[in-house]
Amino acid sequence: xxxxxxxxxxxxxxxxxxxxxxxxxxxxxxxxxxxxxxxxxxxxxxxxxxxxxxxxxxxxxxxxxxxxxxxxxxxxxxxxxxxxxxxxxxxxxxxxxxxxxxxxxxxxxxxxxxxxxxxxxxxxxxxxxxxxxxxxxxxxxxxxxxxxxxx
Amino acid sequence: xxxxxxxxxxxxxxxxxxxxxxxxxxxxxxxxxxxxxxxxxxxxxxxxxxxxxxxxxxxxxxxxxxxxxxxxxxxxxxxxxxxxxxxxxxxxxxxxxxxxxxxxxxxxxxxxxxxxxxxxxxxxxxxxxxxxxxxxxxxxxxxxxxxxxxxxxxxxxxxxxxxxxxxxxxxxxxxxxxxxxxxxxxxxxxxxxxxxxxxxxxxxxxxxxxxxxxxxxxxxxxxxxxxxxxxxxxxxxxxxxxxxxxxxxxxxxxxxxxxxxxxxxxxxxxxxxxxxxxxxx
Numbered sequence: 001x002x003x004x005x006x007x008x009x010x011x012x013x014x015x016x017x018x019x020x021x022x023x024x025x026x027x028x029x030x031x032x033x034x035x036x037x038x039x040x041x042x043x044x045x046x047x048x049x050x051x052x053x054x055x056x057x058x059x060x061x062x063x064x065x066x067x068x069x070x071x072x073x074x075x076x077x078x079x080x081x082x083x084x085x086x087x088x089x090x091x092x093x094x095x096x097x098x099x100x101x102x103x104x105x106x107x108x109x110x111x112x113x114x115x116x117x118x119x120x121x122x123x124x125x126x127x128x129x130x131x132x133x134x135x136x137x138x139x140x141x142x143x144x145x146x147x148x149x150x151x
Numbered sequence: 152x153x154x155x156x157x158x159x160x161x162x163x164x165x166x167x168x169x170x171x172x173x174x175x176x177x178x179x180x181x182x183x184x185x186x187x188x189x190x191x192x193x194x195x196x197x198x199x200x201x202x203x204x205x206x207x208x209x210x211x212x213x214x215x216x217x218x219x220x221x222x223x224x225x226x227x228x229x230x231x232x233x234x235x236x237x238x239x240x241x242x243x244x245x246x247x248x249x250x251x252x253x254x255x256x257x258x259x260x261x262x263x264x265x266x267x268x269x270x271x272x273x274x275x276x277x278x279x280x281x282x283x284x285x286x287x288x289x290x291x292x293x294x295x296x297x298x299x300x301x302x303x304x305x306x307x308x309x310x311x312x313x314x315x316x317x318x319x320x321x322x323x324x325x326x327x328x329x330x331x332x333x334x335x336x337x338x339x340x341x342x343x344x345x346x347x348x349x350x351x352x353x354x355x356x357x358x359x360x361x362x363x364x365x366x367x368x369x370x371x372x373x374x375x376x377x378x379x380x381x382x383x384x385x386x387x388x389x390x391x392x393x394x395x396x397x398x399x400x401x402x403x404x405x406x407x408x409x410x411x412x413x414x415x416x417x418x419x420x421x422x423x424x425x426x427x428x429x430x431x432x
Contacts, residue, residue, distance in 0.1 A: 021333040024351035024373025028299075055299060086299045087374035088333055 002145030013098035028085025055086035
């Protein structure tokens with residue numbers, strides 16, 4: 001997995017095909033993101049996260065951020081349902097901010113819909129009261145190996 | 152000079168006291184003991200050291216390397232003897248485990264290592280059939296319907312598509328009409344555990360009752376709904392001995408070895424009077 005790109009032809013940007021299939025016994029998928037990091041001329045590292053594929057008919061807001069997928073987690077029983085999200089997300093994405101002179105890396109990140117965290121299971125099974133501020137849900141995620149662009 | 156005067160002479164006192172002290176010092180600081188025992192590095196041992204070195208480095212040791220090996224061996228031997236003399240080998244888990252292992256290795260009766268006979272293998276397979284079960288295998292085609300895309304129409308779409316698929320001639324492309332999924336539209340000889348891993352347990356269970364050679368469904372998986380045509384099914388079965396001969400022979404031999412060890416241990420144990428001092432309840 002992963003890979004290397006170099007010497008981009010002028011005026012062209014790298015294009016990525018990304019596909020993710022959920023775990024058949026796991027939660028549905030919320031979105032696929034591509035994380036890009038690049039070194040600018042001053043040697044400073046930047047990172048940007050692009051939402052590239054998502055479930056349902058959501059549209060990014062004015063600030064470019066994709067609305068949340070929502071949550072089906074029921075904390076009273078520590079369960080969730082696969083009624084939101086998608087079983088599979090596939091797309092082709094082209095880097096809109098590509099600079100052929102800058103070193104960069106890209107990797108994909110796939111995010112599940114929210115599911116109960118272990119703390120939520122503990123509350124239901126053991127009847128304990130969590131400490132204030134305890135996170136009760138989480139979004140499981142998977143990462144790909146990076147693809148490196150070296151001019 | 153008479154004896155009286157001599158007895159009062161301080162120089163004499165000094166010499167006598169000095170001699171006494173010197174004698175005491177000699178007696179106290181004399182070497183505690185002679186070398187306790189000999190360490191003999193025999194020619195056979197040296198050959199053995201050479202051989203071990205050659206095996207590791209793929210060449211014979213040089214003169215100085217050999218000297219080092221012998222020196223190291225002597226050091227080893229001396230420290231070993233001292234350690235045993237101090238009783239450091241007692242109550243040491245690692246040493247005990249190693250000794251137990253060595254003795255058990257000696258236990259293994261070579262006569263048991265003989266090849267098991269055919270009837271013995273047959274009987275072992277029969278008695279332990281569950282361990283050698285061959286999983287059921289399924290070849291099938293599937294068309295996926297995505298609940299995220301179809302929403303409430305899913306059931307109606309499934310029924311319509313099922314009718315279309317049933318009406319179409321054999322060999323037609325079944326994928327058209329379904330939704331995309333990264334799984335294959337056709338699986339050949341997929342085992343039950345493979346199905347569970349790919350589609351989820353619910354799907355595998357539902358397909359057990361599916362008819363052969365006919366479109367069937369919708370079947371629910373971890374992804375959504377599927378229409379499925381089972382092309383062939385191989386039921387779960389106990390294999391013939393010929394198929395699993397090596398595994399059966401290996402397991403039977405392992406069992407015999409264990410039984411041999413147990414029997415020899417039991418015989419050994421009977422030579423001891425064992426008393427366990429349990430805490431009072």
